Amino acid sequence: MKALKIPEATVVRLSLYSRHLRQLINDGTLTVSSGEIAAGVGVSSAQVRKDLAYFGEFGTRGVGYNVQELHGHIVRILGLNREWNVVIVGVGKLGSALAVYKGFASRGFNIVGLMDVSEQRIGLSLGKLVIEPLTILEQRIREKSVKIGIITVPGSAAQEVADMMTAAGVSSILNFSPRVLKVPKRVILRNVDLSVNMEVLSFYLSRFESRQ
Amino acid sequence: MKALKIPEATVVRLSLYSRHLRQLINDGTLTVSSGEIAAGVGVSSAQVRKDLAYFGEFGTRGVGYNVQELHGHIVRILGLNREWNVVIVGVGKLGSALAVYKGFASRGFNIVGLMDVSEQRIGLSLGKLVIEPLTILEQRIREKSVKIGIITVPGSAAQEVADMMTAAGVSSILNFSPRVLKVPKRVILRNVDLSVNMEVLSFYLSRFESRQ
DNA sequence: GACTGTGAAGCCATTCACAGCT
DNA sequence: AGCTGTGAATGGCTTCACAGTC
Structure with missing residues (x-):
């Protein structure tokens, strides 16, 4: 594969292009121009x-x-x-929302573990999975070769969960907690931060208002 | 206020700095260097x-x-x-998760409306609010001067909700649906896209594996 | 000596504009 | 004529490096 460095923004747009192309496939469209794709996802054709x-x-x-x-x-x-196996740690409302998210399996992401520390949640089932204690995280990651960990725990527990995940060998983490996590360089980290x-x-709103 | 154009990346980091500074205030720290802040949020001191x-x-x-x-x-x-008033449209698991999110009110974001189309959800209460029908969205936005709309509906309904929000006068939208939305230029749009x-x-994981 | 503030340099991503193909 | 592929130009963000201040 090419050694060329790809801008992250390009990767994000590729994901948008693929979604748009899926739509075109459903519509039965056979051919598309860069300008039409561009219009569909709000970028320039160049x-x-x-x-x-x-x-x-x-x-x-x-x-x-x-x-x-092109879609292919x-x-x-x-x-x-x-397919990529995925574990979700933290099965509160946000974690549950992700656990049942439809767009997951269809794109090759299989959730193979749901973990939580709460006694009240452990043992409950969600979809095809039963919520398990955090102590089983490492074993589950190893036995299922899990490459992606999703963190949906409170900020105070997030670093600890990230450490457990990386120790068990995940290669990437999607972090929804409001914390800046430290992970080894080999681990790919993405943050989805609601507060931010x-x-x-708020920043742009208040700038706009002060300019009125 | 300055007319200078601020990079969006700078605004994102400011939010991270503010969170780190709050932590330092809790710890009782009085003075901090750019290098210490940098280490805390994973950027360079420059x-x-x-x-x-x-x-x-x-x-x-x-x-x-x-x-x-500095925090101030x-x-x-x-x-x-x-304070900023906020409405959330789409009270599924994700919408509910946001509706009860603690870090909201403490930063000045007041949720003043929860709307959904589902008959089963309308009338239920969540925190201090009762879930209302979508038909009341415009009225609620106007009477509460809502500036921020959060969209947590399925992709198929997202554009319609965005149109209703902008027609009613919101200035910004935080979109969690997997759709590229079209909004007027005056409306600030941010997307939080799980699939993307x-x-x-997945892109970086498969690149890494193919390089092994 | 320690640390900020900042011009200059370097780097990276986007846009332009056009040659090349159908 | 229409549209892709791409080198060149532009614009913007980050890093460097150091003068200025305590």
């Missing part, structure tokens, strides 16, 4: 072409892209042509 | 100083920053020294 150019030449000059074909390429680029998002909105 | 420099000179050379004072500045910069985040992880 951006779409540049993003795709990192990975090859998928289109036909004068014509555009074959929808099915992007799915492979994103590593969605295989709200505060960014 | 980055911290540059971010703050957009808004003024808050430190003392040779000494550092007064923790309380950042809170004001982020517009957190006032998972697919970005």
